[in-house]
Amino acid sequence: MxxxxxxxxxxxxxxxxxxxxxxxxLVALEKQPHDSDRLAxxxxxxxTIKGTCGFFGFTKLSTLSHHGEHLxxxxxxxKVRFNKTLASLLLELVDAIRTFLSSIESTGKESDISxxxxxxxxxxxxxxxxTDSLIQQQEPVTSTxxxxxxxxxxxxxxxxxxxxxxxxxxxxxxxIQSDRPDSVLQTDSESGKENARPTNTIDATIRVDVQxxxxxxxxxxxxxxxxxxxxxTVTDEPALLDAVNxxxxxxxxxxxxxxxxxxxxxxxxxxxxxxxxxxxxxTCVKEVSLHVDGADTELDRTLIEKIRDPLTHLIRNAVDHxxxxxxxxxxxxxxxxxQLSLRAFQESGQVTIEVSDDGAxxxxxxxxxxAIEKGLVTDAVAADMSxxxxxxxxxEPGFSTAHAVTNISGRGVGMDVVRTNIESIGxxxxxxxxxxxxxxxxxxxPLTLAIIPALIVSxxxxxxxxxxxxxxxxxxxxxxxxxxxxxxxxGAPVLRLRNRLIPVVYLDRWLGLREWKKRPHTGAVVxxxxxxxxxxxxxxxxxxSEDQNSHATETTGLWFIVVKxxxxxxxxxxxxxxxTVMGDGSVVLILDLRGITIAADxxxxxxxxxxxxxKDNDFKEVRQEDSRYLVCxxxxxxxxxxxxxxxxxxxxxxxxxxxxxxxxxxVKRNGELTQLIDPDKMLHTSKTSTPNDTNSDLVGxxxxxxxxxxxxxxxxxxxxxSGRGSLEEIMNDDCLLGTLLVGNAxxxxxxxxxxxxxxxGKRPS
Amino acid sequence: xxxxxxxxPEQAVKQSRCCTFLITDKCFAFDSNxxxxxxxxxxxxxxxxxxxAISGLLNLRGRIVPVIDLRTFLNFSPVSPSIQQIxxxxxxxxxxxxxxxxxxxxxxxxxxxxxxxxxxxxxxVITGVLPTTSHLIHFLSPEKILKRLLEIKTRTLSVG
Numbered sequence: 060m061x062x063x064x065x066x067x068x069x070x071x072x073x074x075x076x077x078x079x080x081x082x083x084x085l086v087a088l089e090k091q092p093h094d095s096d097r098l099a100x101x102x103x104x105x106x107t108i109k110g111t112c113g114f115f116g117f118t119k120l121s122t123l124s125h126h127g128e129h130l131x132x133x134x135x136x137x138k139v140r141f142n143k144t145l146a147s148l149l150l151e152l153v154d155a156i157r158t159f160l161s162s163i164e165s166t167g168k169e170s171d172i173s174x175x176x177x178x179x180x181x182x183x184x185x186x187x188x189x190t191d192s193l194i195q196q197q198e199p200v201t202s203t204x205x206x207x208x209x210x211x212x213x214x215x216x217x218x219x220x221x222x223x224x225x226x227x228x229x230x231x232x233x234x235i236q237s238d239r240p241d242s243v244l245q246t247d248s249e250s251g252k253e254n255a256r257p258t259n260t261i262d263a264t265i266r267v268d269v270q271x272x273x274x275x276x277x278x279x280x281x282x283x284x285x286x287x288x289x290x291x292t293v294t295d296e297p298a299l300l301d302a303v304n305x306x307x308x309x310x311x312x313x314x315x316x317x318x319x320x321x322x323x324x325x326x327x328x329x330x331x332x333x334x335x336x337x338x339x340x341x342t343c344v345k346e347v348s349l350h351v352d353g354a355d356t357e358l359d360r361t362l363i364e365k366i367r368d369p370l371t372h373l374i375r376n377a378v379d380h381x382x383x384x385x386x387x388x389x390x391x392x393x394x395x396x397x398q399l400s401l402r403a404f405q406e407s408g409q410v411t412i413e414v415s416d417d418g419a420x421x422x423x424x425x426x427x428x429x430a431i432e433k434g435l436v437t438d439a440v441a442a443d444m445s446x447x448x449x450x451x452x453x454x455e456p457g458f459s460t461a462h463a464v465t466n467i468s469g470r471g472v473g474m475d476v477v478r479t480n481i482e483s484i485g486x487x488x489x490x491x492x493x494x495x496x497x498x499x500x501x502x503x504x505p506l507t508l509a510i511i512p513a514l515i516v517s518x519x520x521x522x523x524x525x526x527x528x529x530x531x532x533x534x535x536x537x538x539x540x541x542x543x544x545x546x547x548x549x550g551a552p553v554l555r556l557r558n559r560l561i562p563v564v565y566l567d568r569w570l571g572l573r574e575w576k577k578r579p580h581t582g583a584v585v586x587x588x589x590x591x592x593x594x595x596x597x598x599x600x601x602x603x604s605e606d607q608n609s610h611a612t613e614t615t616g617l618w619f620i621v622v623k624x625x626x627x628x629x630x631x632x633x634x635x636x637x638x639t640v641m642g643d644g645s646v647v648l649i650l651d652l653r654g655i656t657i658a659a660d661x662x663x664x665x666x667x668x669x670x671x672x673x674k675d676n677d678f679k680e681v682r683q684e685d686s687r688y689l690v691c692x693x694x695x696x697x698x699x700x701x702x703x704x705x706x707x708x709x710x711x712x713x714x715x716x717x718x719x720x721x722x723x724x725x726v727k728r729n730g731e732l733t734q735l736i737d738p739d740k741m742l743h744t745s746k747t748s749t750p751n752d753t754n755s756d757l758v759g760x761x762x763x764x765x766x767x768x769x770x771x772x773x774x775x776x777x778x779x780x781s782g783r784g785s786l787e788e789i790m791n792d793d794c795l796l797g798t799l800l801v802g803n804a805x806x807x808x809x810x811x812x813x814x815x816x817x818x819x820g821k822r823p824s
Numbered sequence: 825x826x827x828x829x830x831x832x833p834e835q836a837v838k839q840s841r842c843c844t845f846l847i848t849d850k851c852f853a854f855d856s857n858x859x860x861x862x863x864x865x866x867x868x869x870x871x872x873x874x875x876x877a878i879s880g881l882l883n884l885r886g887r888i889v890p891v892i893d894l895r896t897f898l899n900f901s902p903v904s905p906s907i908q909q910i911x912x913x914x915x916x917x918x919x920x921x922x923x924x925x926x927x928x929x930x931x932x933x934x935x936x937x938x939x940x941x942x943x944x945x946x947x948x949v950i951t952g953v954l955p956t957t958s959h960l961i962h963f964l965s966p967e968k969i970l971k972r973l974l975e976i977k978t979r980t981l982s983v984g
Contacts, residue, residue: 277886278886280886281885281886284886521870521872570872570873571872571873572872623886623887623888624888625881625888625890626888626889626890626919626921627919628878628890628921628970628973628974629871629874629878629881629890631974632873632874634873635871638881638888640883640886640888644867644883645867645869645883646869646880646881646882646883646888647869648869648871648872648881
């Protein structure tokens with residue numbers, strides 16, 4: 060019984076591969092109907108499936124395959140000519156068989172669905188003499204049909220009734236599921252093809268459980284660590300030294316070979332596409348021919364699975380939107396058949412996959428217009444953007460330039476998902492296109508997820524790994540170097556880099572690694588980019604390679620680290636994506652930059668920090684120090700303080716620009732009205748002292764955007780001071796947090812959120 | 825002897841063994857079936873921002889194992905630096921975890937009939953107590969400890 064289960068799961072694996080092969084063969088046959096070798100191969104494949112089904116007692120599937128086999132037999136013998144209709148019919152048969160197989164896989168039984176209609180049409184196709192007037196047979200087809208059918212029946216082992224009696228209870232679903240066909244690694248690129256045709260080369264490859272391979276890879280990893288330890292403690296004993304060196308070499312090679320077992324040719328994925336292209340093209344009534352290049356490019360098999368959906372989407376898109384209908388192509392002076400090309404190649408430790416078409420292309424102006432329309436970018440900014448950047452908007456959620464929504468694509472969902480999928484495996488995607496000429500979508504993904512290049516950084520005695528795929532650049536911080544300084548208010552420190560402001564996160568402080576005061580003034584900023592968010596991580600230093608570790612590329616400081624999963628206890632923290640073991644046996648956590656972007660609220664941070672106005676002189680820079688409060692004097696001379704995290708920026712407004720409206724005042728900044736809040740009114744300050752200076756300007760403390768467009772209006776800024784002691788609460792005023800010793804004087808601390816609530820409550824807008 | 829075992833086969837099943845250890849002067853125990861090994865010392869690599877009861881990560885022959893400080897978890901005072909704590913590696917649903925304890929005592933056989941439910945229902949990680957001549961053994965459920973730790977984390981995250 061157990062043997063039978065094993066055979067069935069093996070059959071499912073093989074059959075699913077055979078079906079993929081059938082897809083390919085049928086699509087190819089459609090182009091070259093006279094390829095008799097291919098036809099014979101198709102016949103054999105269907106015959107094998109039919110035979111095996113009969114053996115296991117899957118009668119319905121066996122019957123269905125039989126109908127197909129019959130037709131194929133006629134085709135092979137030249138009694139019926141192959142044509143498009145037949146191709147569609149046979150592909151339909153392949154899908155039907157697939158439906159059966161997936162039902163067997165999940166339930167262990169044949170499904171109740173039968174395809175009487177399909178069987179009937181298959182039979183009809185056998186007897187129809189002429190569907191597309193393609194058949195120019197000398198002898199009448201109908202007369203020979205019967206005899207062939209008979210001979211087929213006679214040769215057929217499946218009709219043995221005894222085999223139908225194999226009990227179906229023999230099939231245990233769990234066992235089959237654990238052995239899913241897609242988890243089987245092909246160690247040889249040819250094995251997929253060879254399986255479809257019985258040949259002698261089958262002995263060259265074996266099927267191995269993926270888990271076993273993973274264990275080998277893990278064990279080799281441990282061996283590498285042991286070797287590294289051995290090398291650090293090595294003695295002067297020549298014999299031992301010799302042995303250690305040999306172990307070193309062998310381990311290195313072993314690791315390389317073990318890693319290769321994870322690799323599989325991308326062919327596994329690519330050979331599904333001819334069928335998809337054919338089907339989509341048929342639905343859109345277009346002529347498309349697909350060229351595949353570099354199908355032997357190898358990459359980690361787990362990655363092949365992960366790029367399946369994104370690539371399928373890109374290909375569907377290219378056929379549906381990219382390539383024009385035949386008549387439009389002819390008008391444009393292009394050949395009627397659209398060219399879609401799929402190319403894969405390795406390049407500097409990454410795999411690049413290009414999907415290019417010679418279709419209508421995408422107009423930069425359309426995308427730009429759409430982006431502005433959707434409020435993704437302002438007119439002025441869009442004008443300066445590079446074409447490449449403009450095309451990136453296509454990956455924004457809900458962005459579609461398609462005029463018509465079809466059932467294949469054009470709803471504006473999809474491209475953002477494609478990008479998210481690609482980026483989640485550390486890849487990138489970009490589009491280049493020329494209107495009327497075509498579009499190229501380039502996807503770059505790492506070769507493997509098991510070993511990644513990363514920067515090992517230190518921050519407050521903690522070593523951390525930052526995956527290289529996110530890193531844009533590394534900026535050194537020196538105390539006296541004006542160009543690379545971290546500036547800005549405490550709530551939003553920024554790095555000024557080539558006239559751009561990049562929000563930064565102090566890694567040591569954010570991770571609570573050391574006291575804020577003890578942090579050194581030098582260090583470095585690792586500028587990273589996650590989705591469209593660029594930000595910097597302030598670190599102490601970059602750890603360069605240790606001598607004994609051969610995996611580090613010393614020139615760049617990049618390490619190739621073996622990624623290990625962290626426990627389910629730590630994974631929910633969302634800021635570490637894994638861990639790696641260093642040569643000395645210590646564990647280094649790998650930062651999950653996507654998680655950090657969310658946890659540190661980078662988008663909000665960036666909104667606060669990056670403001671086109673900030674280059675102006677009236678922007679009062681406050682150095683990042685141990686400061687907490689912005690102390691200022693109100694128009695009536697009251698000393699108040701605002702928590703610094705409630706301060707976006709400071710601006711001077713000439714009194715002439717302040718416009719009263721109702722009982723509040725507004726000032727125009729950046730083309731928008733900003734409401735001015737007078738702390739005196741808020742606090743009901745009585746006139747204690749009259750301002751004696753004749754300063755016609757007032758200082759606006761611009762509040763964070765979350766409060767709307769609002770600014771506190773004060774007479775002057777005294778200083779930024781840190782508060783000491785504990786906050787004395789004042790019970791009778793809603794707008795005050797309390798009194799605190801700030802600088803050297805007791806100061807009232809304004810409660811900005813409460814004040815805003817009070818203000819908005821009074822005058823709902 | 826032979827007759828005895830055939831007469832009461834279920835008693836042989838219920839006769840279990842546990843791994844006992846001390847935290848301060850209190851005695852605790854894990855089911856010894858769960859214990860994979862005991863390490864005299866291990867280098868613990870800190871995990872920033874992890875909950876206080878998680879001391880860090882241990883590299884156990886290439887496996888990365890989280891270390892749980894039972895003193896912190898059970899609300900005892902922090903360990904003095906002079907004490908070298910013992911690492912007990914436990915398998916919880918095929919994942920390995922390391923528990924820090926003060927002193928390893930013994931692996932003792934016990935009869936599950938003798939275990940009484942814990943008096944303090946608040947600490948659901950203690951599944952039962954067993955009085956012996958020298959100690960009162962508190963049985964700990966590693967799985968419940970893990971569950972508690974995951975709960976703590978989600979709570980603090982939702983607040984912060």
